[in-house]
Amino acid sequence: MTTSGISRRGALRMFGIGALGVAGAGALGACAPSGAGTSSNGGDTKSKNFDFTSWSLNEEAAKPSIEKIIAAWEKDKGSKVRAVSYPYNEYLSQLTLKLGGGGTTGAVHLDIAWLAAVAQMGKLADLSSVALKGGYTNVALDSGMYDGKQYGLPWNTGSIGVIANSKLLEKAGIKKHPTTIEEFEDSLRELKGLGGGVVPYAAATKVAQLKDIFPWMQTFGCTLLEDSKVTIGDDASIDAVTWYKKLHDEKLIAADVDRFDARALFGQGKAAFYDDAIIGKGVTAAQSKDKTLADAMQPMKRPVLRSGDTPQALLWGGVIAIVKGKGQDAATEFALHTTSDRATTTEYFASRALPPSTTAGLADPKVAQDTFTTEWTEKITDTATGSPFWQFAQNAQIEEAVAKQVQAVLVGKSKPKDAMKKAAEEVTDLIRR
Structure with a gap:
């Protein structure tokens, strides 16, 4: 995806975050302490605890699978993940308002159609180097890119x-x-x-x-x-x-x-x-x-x-993006694990029928042998295009x-x-x- 001369201020104005929101964001940056473990907004990037925001946590069918991923992560890492959710039809407006005001940190689930608008707010971390570790397919990687940078790690890619x-x-x-x-x-x-x-x-x-x-x-x-x-x-x-x-x-x-x-x-x-x-x-x-x-x-x-x-x-899919600031490092590790760990993505596929976005995940027998997924890819995704x-x-x-x-x-x-x-x-x- 490419931009078309739209400024960050324009993106903020679109979501109802006016001059005060822009000024507030700048003030946070100006007051941020310098040194390791901090970011421009003063958040501790090394904190083990972070938020994970996703509309799927608001859906009965999806919530248990994601809560299971979160619980396993917390047990393994000794961290605390605060789950945040909004209904899908309200999600983008709620997220951008919170993000513009500094109320959203950690990992955020984004529809690929929203990535450009959210990236233009200047709050997301560049995950280009991290994405190289995931083994994602090229199509999946493209879904998480904006203006030449990888702002989202692909969770699922379809149509x-x-x-x-x-x-x-x-x-x-x-x-x-x-x-x-x-x-x-x-x-x-x-x-x-x-x-x-x-x-x-x-x-x-x-x-x-x-x-x-x-x-x-x-x-x-x-x-x-x-x-x-x-x-x-x-x-x-x-x-x-x-x-x-x-x-x-x-x-x-x-x-x-x-x-x-x-x-x-x-x-x-x-x-x-x-x-x-x-x-x-x-x-x-x-x-x-x-x-x-x-x-x-x-x-x-x-x-x-x-x-x-x-x-x-x-084209349809979701990525996990990372907000710069508090918990950034742990949230990035969580996003990479959630989207690329073969056992995790295969189990997620088994419960939600969402194909993995990695080559190894797609090759797993539980995925490759699913007729519906295979036919969908051949009949629908094969000719799908982005808006x-x-x-x-x-x-x-x-x-x-x-x-x-x-x-x-x-x-x-x-x-x-x-x-x-x-x-x-x-x-x-x-x-x-």
């Missing part, structure tokens, strides 16, 4: 794609995954005919997750951003949103659905398709009363507009601006052409700040 429920497909007489938009629509109508409250495609329709529209825009031919110019508002993006509205009006997708709602519907056997990361299998199957659901979950290539087109998917908007500190605002316009179309408050024109204007304004 967001479509998951299908083979039980419902079979019940509807659908013998193979649809490969084109036309075939996909036909399949959705067949599934709707099952009745019983089935939502054929549990697509995102709430603002919080409506960034899922981007791969569909790309499917219809919109590049989103090209030569620093926003291309949302072109015919392809309008066609994509018009199509999404058609699915909504025909009740082939449902209103007010986010990722968590989609997982719940899928877990109840009420949805045949939904978008998720590879983590979806583990999370959704664990929440479902149907203990055979995991066997019915299949990775599916996103349908294309025309045969021969490249299926679209969004062109990740390079901007305003990425979250960009996604929200587009999402609100798409939702306005879905609820009948705006026409696709008008909404995409407005979205383009808002996004253009955001990236020029």
Whole structure:
């Protein structure tokens, strides 16, 4: 990822950390004592105790696995790790506010889409030399880099794609995954005919997750951003949103659905398709009363507009970054262990179905022999790309601006052409700040 002339002050302003926050950060640096074991903010870098902040600690399915890693580390190192969490949809804003005010230390779990914005705050340690010890794959390493530096150690690297429920497909007489938009629509109508409250495609329709529209825009031919110019508002993006509205009006997708709602519907056997990361299998199957659901979950290539087109998917993953200051050294060691120790990553995979980001971890039989993971990599991650908007500190605002316009179309408050024109204007304004 690369920056586009966005200053640190601009990144702080984006998150509501104004002049006082910037001045406060500078004051902390000015008051910091010099000498070994300290950093610019006065924190003891040699402290064995540190914080670990992660949204996954707020999720029922993920929390036990991470707490187990933390407990093992504390026992082995004789240290104390304070676990901190915020809900995913609030995580970035909460984290950046705390980080800007000096209230966050230690290790922090970051979505790869947030790395650029957080790195621009100037609070993260450069882990370039540490990363060389992990045995990470090149793709994984790239996910933790910003502006030529390694700010994150890759914990997992994958993609967001479509998951299908083979039980419902079979019940509807659908013998193979649809490969084109036309075939996909036909399949959705067949599934709707099952009745019983089935939502054929549990697509995102709430603002919080409506960034899922981007791969569909790309499917219809919109590049989103090209030569620093926003291309949302072109015919392809309008066609994509018009199509999404058609699915909504025909009740082939449902209103007010986010990722968590989609997982719940899928877990109840009420949805045949939904978008998720590879983590979806583990999370959704664990929440479902149907203990055979995991066997019915299949990775599916996103349908294309025309045969021969490249299926679209969004790169997805998480890294662990380190905040400069208190506990920095121990937190770095913890991050390296958590993301690269083979026994730890294999056990984490067994409990959460998240593939390791190291060559050795991926080669472990427990990982390599998992059909779902292998198929996901081949069908979805293979053609996945990062968002062109990740390079901007305003990425979250960009996604929200587009999402609100798409939702306005879905609820009948705006026409696709008008909404995409407005979205383009808002996004253009955001990236020029």
